[in-house]
Amino acid sequence: MKVRLAYGQSGLDIDVNPHRTTVVEPVHHAAAADQMSVLRTALREPVAGPPLAERVRRGQTVAISACDGTRPQPRHLMIPAVLDELDGVVRREDVVILVATGTHRGNDASELRRMFGDEIARTVRIVNHDARDTAQLTWMGRYGDGVPVWLNREWVEADVRITTGFVEPHFFAGFSGGPKLVAPGLAGLETVLVLHDAARIGDPRATWGITHGNPVHDDVRAIAQATGVTFAFDVVLNRDKDVVAAFGGELLPMHAAATAAAARMAMRPVQAPFDVVVTTNSGFPLDQNLYQAVKGMSAAYQVVRPGGTIVCAAECRDGFPDHGSYRRVLASAPSPQALLNEISARTETIPDQWQVQIQARIQSGSQVIMHTSFLSDEELAAAHLRQTRDISATVAEALAAAGPHARVCVLPEGPQTIPYVEGSRP
Numbered sequence: 001m002k003v004r005l006a007y008g009q010s011g012l013d014i015d016v017n018p019h020r021t022t023v024v025e026p027v028h029h030a031a032a033a034d035q036m037s038v039l040r041t042a043l044r045e046p047v048a049g050p051p052l053a054e055r056v057r058r059g060q061t062v063a064i065s066a067c068d069g070t071r072p073q074p075r076h077l078m079i080p081a082v083l084d085e086l087d088g089v090v091r092r093e094d095v096v097i098l099v100a101t102g103t104h105r106g107n108d109a110s111e112l113r114r115m116f117g118d119e120i121a122r123t124v125r126i127v128n129h130d131a132r133d134t135a136q137l138t139w140m141g142r143y144g145d146g147v148p149v150w151l152n153r154e155w156v157e158a159d160v161r162i163t164t165g166f167v168e169p170h171f172f173a174g175f176s177g178g179p180k181l182v183a184p185g186l187a188g189l190e191t192v193l194v195l196h197d198a199a200r201i202g203d204p205r206a207t208w209g210i211t212h213g214n215p216v217h218d219d220v221r222a223i224a225q226a227t228g229v230t231f232a233f234d235v236v237l238n239r240d241k242d243v244v245a246a247f248g249g250e251l252l253p254m255h256a257a258a259t260a261a262a263a264r265m266a267m268r269p270v271q272a273p274f275d276v277v278v279t280t281n282s283g284f285p286l287d288q289n290l291y292q293a294v295k296g297m298s299a300a301y302q303v304v305r306p307g308g309t310i311v312c313a314a315e316c317r318d319g320f321p322d323h324g325s326y327r328r329v330l331a332s333a334p335s336p337q338a339l340l341n342e343i344s345a346r347t348e349t350i351p352d353q354w355q356v357q358i359q360a361r362i363q364s365g366s367q368v369i370m371h372t373s374f375l376s377d378e379e380l381a382a383a384h385l386r387q388t389r390d391i392s393a394t395v396a397e398a399l400a401a402a403g404p405h406a407r408v409c410v411l412p413e414g415p416q417t418i419p420y421v422e423g424s425r426p
Contacts, residue, residue: 005391005412006239006283008315008373014278015392016408020399022274023410024303026417027265031242035074038246039081042233046249047257052085052231056160062086062095063158065181066165068128069099069107069115070285070292072241073166076117078233082162083124096154097126100165100185103192105323106130127154131189143226144219147195150188151227163224163232163251167258169266169418171298172201172358174211177234178255179224187223195219198343201357208302208418209263224251234258236265239413269422273305275406276398278391280313280414287314287414289321290375290383294359296414301362303409303419309367309398311391312414316372320379329356331382336363339384369394 001018004011032038043052056062064082067073079097086095097116099107106128113121120126129152130136138156140149155161167177184192200206200215211217232251235243236258244265247258279300281287286295293314300310320327333339339360362368369386377387388394399406411417 003410003412005278005313005410006280006287006414006416007313008287008317009284011283012313012371012391014395014410016278016395016410017399020406021408021410022270023412024268024270024417024419025411025413026239026268029238029244029265031238031240032244035077035243036081038243039077039235040084042246042248043081043085046231046254047247048250048253049231052082052162052233052248053089055230056086056089058089060090060094060159061157062090062160062162063155064095064097065100065155065161065163065186066097066116067099067181067185068101068104069111070104070288071166071176072237072282072285073164074235074237074241074243075115075164076120077243078164078235079116079120079124082164082233083120090160092123093125095124096158097124098152098155098186099126099128100181101129101131102184102187103131103189103324105321129186131184131187131192134188137188140227144222145215147219147223148190149183149223149227150191151183152186155182155186156227160230161228163229164234166235166237167255167262168237168416169208169262171208171295171415172206172216173220174207174209174214174217175255175259175262177258178232178251179217179220179229182224182227182229183220191223198346198357208298209267211259221252236261238265239416266416266418268417268419270303270409270419271422273303273421274308274409275305275402276309276311276395276408277304277411278311278313278395278408279411282414282416284315287316289318290314290316290370290372291320291324291326291355293370294355294362296411297362297368298358299411299415299418300409301366303421304366306365307367308402309369310362311369311371311388311394311398313371313391316374319374320383326355327383330359330384336360336384340364
């Protein structure tokens, strides 16, 4: 049986035994017949509060937060929809689009044109947030469970602050979108490190699909609510990255409605754990690097038996990547368990520690094998990972080793599907 995996921009076909394989995908919804109409309706008929156009006055400055290039947000549709609603009230020169990079690298000019479209890139100022540039930041105080909050200065000083994003389950924040477009998206490095510290990430409630009671999302939500969002605007996408539904309005009720819709599409039950799970990181742009591919591994980890095998297909055209400390920290210990022990013993938080912690936890409990196009066997070995050039053969070998009754689960869309064993849904 052939199964097509989301991989890079072209996809990847694998062959699996149909009698021993379960394929788990999101509930598919066709794209909205008129995606721009759906976006405009969300701005004009919000979940809660007045329409966007009623929240803005002449002469005001506007900051719009948008996802960076590792996310498939339809910025080329959402930003024009927002600007159309503000047309005649706000001048383009009084608008800034802030790319909510968190601690990721900024996007170059060609990437910004591809992300936002030539017309927006030409007529609106776009700024990459830089969590490490103190000149970009302003102190806001402590919020949530004592989180020191530094936010992007242009965001804070704008009269009108609009978040735009998309909602999908997130492996430790519960769901993406909404308040994450403020922090960590537009936060300083110190803020991000505390939000992602070992205690918060290690909490069992910091996982897929949980927002309330999740120490990460509770603090993210508290920061956004306390520092102020004028209007929030999120979409839910299908596997083709098309808009299925859009939600606008007051931040928290808007995000609650969007997460409910995303959960109905993504959360899928299985009867029992599997011996082998094949996963992806949902293809481009989500599978640009190994750092992001941990999400695909984490989705698989929900339904692999202890000691089972995870095979993750992620193109990794951007490598590990090389910015930040992820690669260095990952290679700093002789084994995943040693990494976990080191992180647990640390008194200070270091950049990318949270991602390494999750990856080390997965690798300590399962054998993780990668299929990439841009990382060498040696590079992966330094990260305690093995490479396979032939996923089909590797799956067959793993099943044979696990015994005649072993079964495989395939997640073609990776973390766009969040499988869970029946009776254990978050």
